[in-house]
Amino acid sequence: MTVDDEDEVVQLIRLILEAEGYDVITASSGKECLEKLERHKPDLILLDIMMPGMDGWETLRQIRKDERLKDVPVAMLTAVPLTTETLRREEIEGLVDYIVKPFTRESLLKKVEELLKSINETRAKKEEIKKVLGENAAEEYERLVKARNLHKSLINTLKQLHSSSPSFKYVIASEERLVKIYETRVRELERCALGGGGTRLGAYAACGEVKKWS
Numbered sequence: 001m002t003v004d005d006e007d008e009v010v011q012l013i014r015l016i017l018e019a020e021g022y023d024v025i026t027a028s029s030g031k032e033c034l035e036k037l038e039r040h041k042p043d044l045i046l047l048d049i050m051m052p053g054m055d056g057w058e059t060l061r062q063i064r065k066d067e068r069l070k071d072v073p074v075a076m077l078t079a080v081p082l083t084t085e086t087l088r089r090e091e092i093e094g095l096v097d098y099i100v101k102p103f104t105r106e107s108l109l110k111k112v113e114e115l116l117k118s119i120n121e122t123r124a125k126k127e128e129i130k131k132v133l134g135e136n137a138a139e140e141y142e143r144l145v146k147a148r149n150l151h152k153s154l155i156n157t158l159k160q161l162h163s164s165s166p167s168f169k170y171v172i173a174s175e176e177r178l179v180k181i182y183e184t185r186v187r188e189l190e191r192c193a194l195g196g197g198g199t200r201l202g203a204y205a206a207c208g209e210v211k212k213w214s
Contacts, residue, residue, distance in 0.1 A: 001024070001025040001026070001027065001033070001036070001040070001042040002014065002026055002027075002046045003026075003028075003029075003033045003047045003048055003056075003059065004028070005048065005052060010026045010027075011026075013077075016105050016108055017109075017112065020109060022112075025040055025042055029053055030051055030053065030059035031054055033047070033059055034054075037066070037072075041068065043073070043116060044072075044096075044112065044115060045073065045074045046099075047059060047074055047075070048078050049076055049078040057091050060074055060091050060094055060095070061091060064094050073115065074094065075095060075096050075097035075098070075099055075111075076097070076098045076099060078098075078100065078101060079100070079102075080100075081100065081161060082100060082157050082161060086098070087154065087171065092150075093147065093150070095150060096118075096149070096150060097111070097115060097149075097150060098153065098154060098157060099111060099157075118149055122141075122142055122145045122146070125141065128194060129189060132192075133192060133193050137189060137192075137193070140189065141186065141190075144185050147182050148179055148186060151178055151179050151182070154175055155179065158171060158172050
């Protein structure tokens, strides 16, 4: 699904993605997005921020309030630059990516393909971890992978937009430390669950911390 109040942007995205075999649902406002989500559950939502009435952040909040839609991946696709103020928003953790316009056909397709591949791989590993370590560990794993991937992408965007700004070096360094924390925990969960041969007994052998996730 693509959501943007500029019709030419919506139609451009639709044409690019449909040419590659994607089914695309379009909406021109946050309100229309929510109405269409009552009937559809897309694999990915590309959401603009600056829209009249309900902006992208409020639309995201409403999506996350819906139990049926809380796990639908949402990426901002916006002309609003990525700033320290944006990074401090609580809602940003509900995203899978923050993509800054303008975009090319190639960059849009690459980003969509990468996001969908990552989402599917994470869900598959989540199910494996759930079988071995239980629901809590699986939920934690999915949350951490999403956060790690989001902040990796935010770092790349910050470097592209603010590479010459000394003040942003500290912001980037902070983001990199955060990614390392997420990465350490993700690898720990994978080692415990997947390194033990896919069984709970094997997980005990690979990592003596299984009980705390049960």
